[in-house]
Amino acid sequence: MAEPAPHTPRRALHALRQGADRVDAATPASRDRAVDALRAFAILGVVLGHWLVTALVADDGTLRAASPLQHLPRLAPVSWAFQTLAVFFLVGGHVATRSHASARARGVPYGAWLRGRLGRLLRPVLALLTLWTVAATALLLTGTPLVTLHTLVKLALSPLWFLLVFAVLTAATPLVARLSPLWPLAVVAHVDLLRFGLHVGPSWLGWVNLAAGWLVPYTLGAAWTRGELESRRAALVLLLGGATATAALVLTAGYPASMVGVPGHAVSNLNPPTLAAVTFGLAQCGLALMLRERLRAAMRRPLAWAAVALVNLSAMTIFLWHQTALMATTATALAAGRLPGLHTVPDGPDWVAYRLLWLPVFALVLALCRTAFRSWEQGSRRRPAGSGRGRSRVVRVHRAGDGKAARATRGVQGLLGRTAEDHFRSRP
Template identity: 60%
Template sequence: MVDDFAGRAGAAAPARHERDSDTPPALASETARDRAVDALRAFAVLGVVLGHWLVTAVVADSGTFRVTSPLKYLPHLAPVSWLLQTMAVFFFVGGRVAVESRGRARDRGAGHGRWAAARMTRLFRPIAPLLGVWSAAAVAMLAWGADPGSVYALVKLVWSPMWFLLVFAALTAATPLAARLHPAWPLAAVAVCDLVRFGLDGPPWIGWINLGTGWLVPYCLGVLWAGGRLDGPVTRWALLFGGAAATAGLVLWAGYPASMVGVPGAPVSNQAPPTLAAVTFGLAQCGAALVLSGPLRRLLRRPALWALVAAANLSAMTIFLWHQTAMIAVTVAVLPLAGRALPGLHAVPGDPAWVAARLAWLPVFAMALAGCLAAFHGRGRPGRTRLKAERRKGARAR
């Protein structure tokens, strides 16, 4: 199974080539698929996982749990969020993949409705097992007398990242519109919303318009990338340095938060809803992705590296859905065993020692996530038999 690639990355060279050849044809063909796109998606998944694991703290306090962040107590660590906030890369890659997928579907005679329905099914079907597990867990915890506030905090921690799927689904359905829309238009809409919200004391709800328009900017850039309109080096470096300069200016002189993730208790968040600073930061990330795409293609000619990227892509949805559950499972399970709040796990993240301890817990979170992958990868998703047949067909063709 391709899911086992990451765990056997250190095997001998023949085994690496075997794993590479076992990759499904949909991921194995260099002519049909740009491996840099898959590498960027894997990077985005890694950023989400590490971001949540590093900037989220479930604090145990007198038999209850509450969620906070080390960035609340250690604001000088805000630059860490610049590396871990990778949502713009998701939408950038998503725009390219969607427009290419829709083009192939159109060539086969499939209409937009049929194509969009298939994409929505693939996007939302894997949520069913998570919904079932956490519904049962919440009922069980409440039945055993758990504090309702603690149960709510844990359930919210799992479900809060699901906003991404809703926005991504809406933009996917609107791909024909995105294909005709220049990203400058949604960027201007974000700027206007922020001007009304912050500069003219407009109603706070107006900022939520940016939940659509803000992520439409990298999505539209992904559409342009698919059409070859971002291939020039000037465009790539202009996005990178222009976006970075604009973000720095907004943070230094316009009062936007330095953190690119939400911080509990902060008066303004760059993510809920997205601000102009978050969008310009996304422009810089898109530029960096374009600059790195060439070197990534060359690196991924190596079978072992490509096997890891393929494994991450084939498990991306499961990783995204279950990584918070893995962290919570370790946090809750260890507390009664330890008999006290442990640094980096249950304690208040108020000093650098907590950060060091949290880094030491990351391998344990990873093992718990591996257990979730083993239990839930592929569940709620059709086509496992078809995928195996596709692998065999690809092997016979070689």
Template identity: 65%
Template structure:
């Protein structure tokens, strides 16, 4: 292990900003933990259905403020894509080569997920599993794909989006919400414009970061304080939900599609992320800590796509106990559920590790010259070692 850590540290280019990878790892882990804490599956007359603890315990809304970290992921995505595209152009790569490599990194793991769940869903139906259960499980498994489609569209449009000031998509979100909640009518599809505009705000911030426009700590403080103040006004004064995730049964969700409150909250998160850069750079000088962050980034899409499957696998296997297990199959309606759910988190993590072992190779395949990531496993005496080497677009694993 020490030798692997040493190789990872030695293989990292001196100019690599490790804090960017640190933010991406924190964003991914935040989403994973958040989903595991606010998503519940309960058994009802032999059928598994979804339930949400925030529906019965709205006082837990601050949990969503900590773990809903998608804005940070889009911030980092915009920075990495803009910088990677500029580096690819400087190196002579065409737009097609660059975007092809980026899309392959995103969608090859998706193909594996869809193939597995097509087989699982078909197998459950063929064996007589109730349709409601199959629908609940399959919807949870593919739920992360909505985010990926938006992220892929913004990535493909990076050469154009990188030139857009973040205030323009923010203005779009504001006007859509004015029409949506101000009683001004509008077509049914109009709110879904915010699905692109809302996440374009942190993505454009990331592109501005890549151009060197967000270097001042004052910018971070302005985003943090301004975002917090705007979110508080919208929640306390304009009636927006306090939870920054979807709550089953709620009339309005801050995420489906993103509301002005969610976007302002995301700006606050982006400000906090920029302020964390200095401390993260100092922490990530430690080879052992950097090795963990590099490995998470190497399999970021695998972790993101399979974390719900890992939770569902544990939940399904728990049914073999013959009775509902607290925190796993019981209704999330009190402190007892919260405590027992936290106890289950390490079990979910072990299941996710098993999913990673089975499917991470789909993310770590070879890459072309347009950027992205590839993994080449060499075979030193007695073992196979993959050493992640960060590059401009992601993490490239390569055995020395």
């Protein structure tokens, strides 16, 4: 007989804790949990930042992109908190250089190592491109205005520029593993001097910073691997030096205060990266390095660690689909009329308040996208014949005769257990 309903939440919570304990127990003692925590925070920072500063305004039967930063410049600090790409490149450089060194020590050829790294990075892109090719074709055939179609496709595919740069830097890891961050920083400074100081050079010159700008935190990650950033003093120098330089550039050199692009502004700190964006990234990296010990302590808590493992397992899926989740919610809800915080012009504090209420809805839709497309990131995992583990535990628990509480218990335990196994088998 099924147990009383009041016991179900308690049993589910107990199952969640048991699953988290399994994740914790499956983690090798040598694993630096702070690295995974920083990667998760960087990805979630970008996601929340985009959800807060990206608006789709419904106007005369079309959807156009807008930003509250255009109307509410006092919200610029939001971009300081959530533009966390530098931390992701810091972690990426650290993990890639460590992984490459380990592969060389084991005799793994560069080509095989690179295929493994890029496979996990680029497989989720195929799912995104496939769905949006079909969606864009359907929208075009049904008479969707070109302005709306351009807005949606541009937002959906905008994360791909990041992956392209990250893939190039990953491929160049053996070449930049010992490169000092001062060299790409000097390139960025010279490019900005020519662009904004001397007003000379070709129109494409700024795009040199797309590689050089993100190479700065990437090579900082390599320096971390070499043990050059272990001291608290090094992290403090990065934090204070980067923050001071950024403040000076914004206050005296005319750089925008926002660390993301703002529609209508002549200069974007992010597209391509400016010197202000790079120095701000140095400050973020310094703060991240200073927080390592606290993060390691926090990640000893099984529930916190299980949450970080879940995010890391689908990091690229979450990053690639978060704009689609926003647009799907916006387009679907448009059937109910122009809703505040979703379809209205982001020109006041009321819009901000309503947008905060929409964030849980975006998160729910993103969770559905993660469930549907996470297998593209994880890839197929063949199990030995006769292992008895060919079917998913999540599927097996839905058998007739099981009580609801028991199904919830084993479902959560199975999901978290598989997450731990997959996460630690496939990622360094």
